[in-house]
Amino acid sequence: MTSPAAAGMSPESEPDVFVDDWALVQTSSIGPRTRIWAFAHVMAGARIGADCNICDHTYLEGDVIVGDRVTIKSGVYLWDGLRVEDDVFIGPQATFTNDRFPRSKHAFECQVTTIRRGASIGAGAVLLPGITVGERAMVGAGAVVTRDVPDFALVVGNPARVVRMLDRESDGAGLDPRDPSRFSRPDHPKG
């Protein structure tokens, strides 16, 4: 069986971009050193920055912008209107939305969701449309985010509430994301 990449459907915009043979990548806007793993589907028009890790079983629609050094774990679908700034972490199975009152086969106004620089989204969290998650904020696993999250806030629960503000030192919220020494698994292919 011929993989999508072997069939010429997986252009690599930069020589050092890695696209797995079993990924389907239809955009040419991918920054250097970004890695895209098997069964990811990236639509035409999507923009991905440098040094990103796009894990297996992910989907990016065309009106999606992803910054530099972003990690998108498996089972995450990024719908139109999503803006992901630099150094964001998106945990497995996190769910984004862009239609506040969905009805089948009706036109809708696509709402923009923004994940600010350095924020993290826990596994299985759900974000309602139009949300902004603030800089270096953290959304706990399984949270349902119905309102904007302030910079440096930790939110958990359904509906998500701020439980505390994150500390630059003890919570690592002030780490320089470009410092290579912070990588915990430098030898892991998907680390």
Ligand SMILES: CC(C)(COP(=O)(O)OP(=O)(O)OC[C@H]1O[C@@H](n2cnc3c(N)ncnc32)[C@H](O)[C@@H]1OP(=O)(O)O)[C@@H](O)C(=O)NCCC(=O)NCCS
């Ligand atoms: C929220 C989180 C960051 C921990 O923050 P923390 O400040 O260290 O919190 P603690 O572990 O000290 O727990 C404090 C309280 O919050 C609760 N809590 C922790 N995580 C929670 C969550 N996701 N949802 C609801 N409550 C949570 C704990 O049960 C505890 O409650 P208690 O005081 O009644 O016992 C962490 O639990 C979490 O959800 N991380 C995301 C993990 C993830 O998704 N990783 C993805 C990559 S694998």
